[in-house]
Amino acid sequence: MTIEFRQITSEHLSVIRQSILDIHVEVRLGDFGLAGPFYDVARFDERLSAYASRPGWTAMVGYEDGEPVGFCFGMPLGADTKWWSAMTEPLPREYLREDGKRTLALNEIVVRKPWRGRGVAWQIHEAWLSTRTEDRVTLLVNPAAGDGAVQAVYEAWGYRKIGEQKPFPDSPVFASMMRQVRPS
Numbered sequence: 307m308t309i310e311f312r313q314i315t316s317e318h319l320s321v322i323r324q325s326i327l328d329i330h331v332e333v334r335l336g337d338f339g340l341a342g343p344f345y346d347v348a349r350f351d352e353r354l355s356a357y358a359s360r361p362g363w364t365a366m367v368g369y370e371d372g373e374p375v376g377f378c379f380g381m382p383l384g385a386d387t388k389w390w391s392a393m394t395e396p397l398p399r400e401y402l403r404e405d406g407k408r409t410l411a412l413n414e415i416v417v418r419k420p421w422r423g424r425g426v427a428w429q430i431h432e433a434w435l436s437t438r439t440e441d442r443v444t445l446l447v448n449p450a451a452g453d454g455a456v457q458a459v460y461e462a463w464g465y466r467k468i469g470e471q472k473p474f475p476d477s478p479v480f481a482s483m484m485r486q487v488r489p490s
Contacts, residue, residue, distance in 0.1 A: 410443040
């Protein structure tokens, strides 16, 4: 299996938007059966547009034989970020200091079923991180996803839980996780 990676910036989101939406529907709604307004495709598309409108947003899409197999995307946290405002317990002030260069937020990572369990998510993730210059990367994961298996995967990738967040009124409470990318 040879995965080809293509990095996309916000200026070229229109080229891959429908593939990202289709994969979201196939995986999140179909395979995982996630329901409710938070997971609706229109709501996901709103979040995608909002994330892509922020400075430094990029996506990495994996392809096998020209077919999209998965993606991840995110952006750096700017000085005016609200990312940390949804923490259920406060973190030390210095830990939350952002400048647009310190912390990268991984907003989404999704891989289609035929490519799961083969290291493709890790490959897409690492290909994306290899293009970034930030010191650390953060993500949110539903601790109930896969009965905890999804969070365990992130832990195996070097992420550590730093607290919990509820970023949207209709979202679940997520585990907030962090991983160093480069020494700070």
